[in-house]
């Protein structure tokens with residue numbers, strides 16, 4: 450487990466940009482934590498880091514937003530309003546782990562028990578502008594976490 454502390458929304462954007470360097474097609478990222486915890490802000494940073502220049506909106510009301518880059522698509526989901534936790538109803542298992550797709554799932558704790566492999570980030574409120582972020586992995590070799598530790602070593 451890796452824990453870092455953000456002191457502003459801008460820093461969380463920057464953390465997302467840094468995180469993007471550790472990502473590749475097929476990665477699934479489960480984002481957990483309170484409303485306003487910074488899940489969408491972090492994902493915006495990731496998209497900026499991957500070179501996406503257009504506007505990124507929260508998927509809160511649409512369930513899914515898709516952003517297409519050259520050889521890669523980012524699928525950004527928000528399951529907050531989802532009643533059923535059945536992945537087959539959701540049909541996300543059709544694209545999850547595809548080699549040219551990276552998937553971010555806000556409120557992903559609703560489905561994570563059904564997944565064998567993901568990076569999990571938990572956002573914890575620690576003051577008006579302070580958020581702690583805890584990174585953990587399931588189904589990845591430990592080297593994935595070591596890569597993240599290196600990326601964030603200034604902030605641990």
Ligand SMILES: Nc1ncnc2c1ncn2[C@@H]1O[C@H](COP(=O)(O)OP(=O)(O)OP(=O)(O)O)[C@@H](O)[C@H]1O
Nearest residue numbers: 455456457458461484485486487488489490578580
């Ligand atoms: N350190 C910080 N990191 C991230 N956001 C911060 C921070 N400090 C303040 N904020 C503010 O907190 C809010 C975070 O909202 P954001 O939409 O990213 O949260 P969320 O986890 O996606 O919430 P939701 O569950 O409602 O989708 C923004 O208004 C942002 O400006």
Ligand SMILES: [Mg+2]
Nearest residue numbers: 488489507555
């Ligand atoms: Mg959000």
